[in-house]
Amino acid sequence: xxxxxxxxxxxxxxxxxxxxxxxxxxxxxxxxxxxxxxxxxxxxxxxxxxxxxxxxxxxxxxxxxxxxxxxxxxxxxxxxxxxxxxxxxxxxxxxxxxxxxxxxxxxxxxxxxxxxxxxxxxxxxxxxxxxxxxxxxxxxxxxxxxxxxxxxxxxxxxxxxxxxxxxxxxxxxxxxxxxxxxxxxxxxxxxxxxxxxxxxxxxxxxxxxxxxxxxxxxxxxxxxxxxxxxxxxxxxxxxxxxxxxxxxxxxxxxxxxxxxxx
Ligand SMILES: CCc1c(F)c(F)c(S(N)(=O)=O)c(F)c1F
Ligand SMILES: [Zn+2]
Numbered sequence: 001x002x003x004x005x006x007x008x009x010x011x012x013x014x015x016x017x018x019x020x021x022x023x024x025x026x027x028x029x030x031x032x033x034x035x036x037x038x039x040x041x042x043x044x045x046x047x048x049x050x051x052x053x054x055x056x057x058x059x060x061x062x063x064x065x066x067x068x069x070x071x072x073x074x075x076x077x078x079x080x081x082x083x084x085x086x087x088x089x090x091x092x093x094x095x096x097x098x099x100x101x102x103x104x105x106x107x108x109x110x111x112x113x114x115x116x117x118x119x120x121x122x123x124x125x126x127x128x129x130x131x132x133x134x135x136x137x138x139x140x141x142x143x144x145x146x147x148x149x150x151x152x153x154x155x156x157x158x159x160x161x162x163x164x165x166x167x168x169x170x171x172x173x174x175x176x177x178x179x180x181x182x183x184x185x186x187x188x189x190x191x192x193x194x195x196x197x198x199x200x201x202x203x204x205x206x207x208x209x210x211x212x213x214x215x216x217x218x219x220x221x222x223x224x225x226x227x228x229x230x231x232x233x234x235x236x237x238x239x240x241x242x243x244x245x246x247x248x249x250x251x252x253x254x255x256x257x258x259x260x261x262x
Pocket of ligand 1: 142200
């Protein structure tokens with residue numbers, strides 16, 4: 001693995017990240033395997049509150065690791081609050097992690113079981129920190145809402161994203177993606193597990209309060225297959241490498257407690 005380049009392949013994958021990012025072997029790394037029966041039910045944990053109504057997406061981009069929908073986070077127009085959080089956290093972007101055909105794909109697992117994909121809505125603590133960059137290195141800087149995607153019927157709103165993926169096939173491509181509200185990607189229940197962890201990609205900062213929803217959303221194999229049409233590689237590169245299996249495996253719990261909303 002040369003320089004700070006990293007990926008999900010044999011030569012630059014998760015098992016090698018520690019060479020350039022030693023925090024990879026830290027004591028609050030993500031993702032983890034969630035064991036529901038060992039999670040502590042904490043009655044003091046209130047519901048999470050998503051105030052996404054004034055939120056507007058700006059663009060969709062292929063950053064060579066995932067497909068990312070970015071938001072205008074210049075004010076507190078779209079925030080997550082409540083649950084384990086002491087104040088509102090601003091929505092910055094959301095992205096996905098997924099597997100190859102028919103197997104694995106999520107980052108968090110539940111009793112060793114993987115889902116086909118996992119959606120991450122990334123928020124930052126705009127009350128305590130001035131920029132996302134500053135927040136991303138602080139222990140209470142980020143809050144990521146994780147939502148599992150299970151293969152089944154077509155998801156009626158996900159097509160708004162999968163229909164745009166052909167426009168960002170290559171690494172480094174970006175296109176306009178206005179007016180998308182991720183509220184339409186939520187499951188019916190907001191019950192969750194929560195624990196303190198990290199970014200699941202380099203730089204792997206240990207700055208994330210993870211909130212993982214228990215109920216997956218259902219999407220079709222056809223919709224999932226459109227994510228796999230994306231490429232890790234840029235238009236100018238000779239090699240075309242399909243973007244799939246862009247997930248980090250579960251990391252040691254290191255004595256951390258996972259709490260359950262109920
Ligand atoms: C530095 C930008 C960034 C990511 F690239 C990322 F993958 C994640 S993750 N998978 O932990 O949700 C973040 F939270 C995040 F802030
Ligand atoms: Zn992620």
